[in-house]
Amino acid sequence: MKLEQISLQNKLTGKFYTRNVHTVAKELLGKIFVRNIAGEILAGKIVELEAYDGKIDEAAHTFRGKTKRNEVMYKGGGLLYVYFTYGMHFCCNVVTGKKDEGKAILIRALEPVEGIITMSSNRFDKKECTYKELMNLTNGPAKICEAFGIKREQNGVDLCGDEIFILEAPKIIKSSITASTRIGIKKSVNLPWRYYIKNNPFISRK
DNA sequence: CCACGGATTGGCT
């Protein structure tokens, strides 16, 4: 897929992102997450994500109100929220809802679509990878950021711009979406707010 | 196959 072909497709707009976080999360499944680095395209199909529902969700970064770290989550739908964790990893989220709601969706797994050589270089420091490594390229939130070169500088990027955006694609039908509890959290562990495409081999875990 | 622990910075109590 070339940049010219990408630009012919429909980019999701502000309207898409300012709706309910769970609605947006489920509709983002199957869409194409794209990073354009000076004309080079990296892209992956979104196959797994988690909704973080602001002040009603103890596991959300915004549960206790606004801080320096989470301020992007309060700026309204359509921005990228990137945070640093465990002293070494970045994870990226799509901010949803209206201004001051503090809600976002953690992108947990992608199926690689374009730019796989660069992703492999970013992840494994080599242009060739084994089948096993291919399946391990973007099946986790920090792996995605590593493969796509997403760091603090991308925190707050507007998804309606040209650097990072998401392309329209057919909606995945309800019966092909699984909802489960979220991964790696210690609070609100029973809320079924992780959504993924059933049977997709690129999800981070069953 | 599974369970466990170390890495390593920075956010917030």
Add this chain to the structure above:
DNA sequence: GCCAATCCGTGGA
């Protein structure tokens, strides 16, 4: 000072 929306390697069954 505690511990995190993770990942990877190790060691045992």
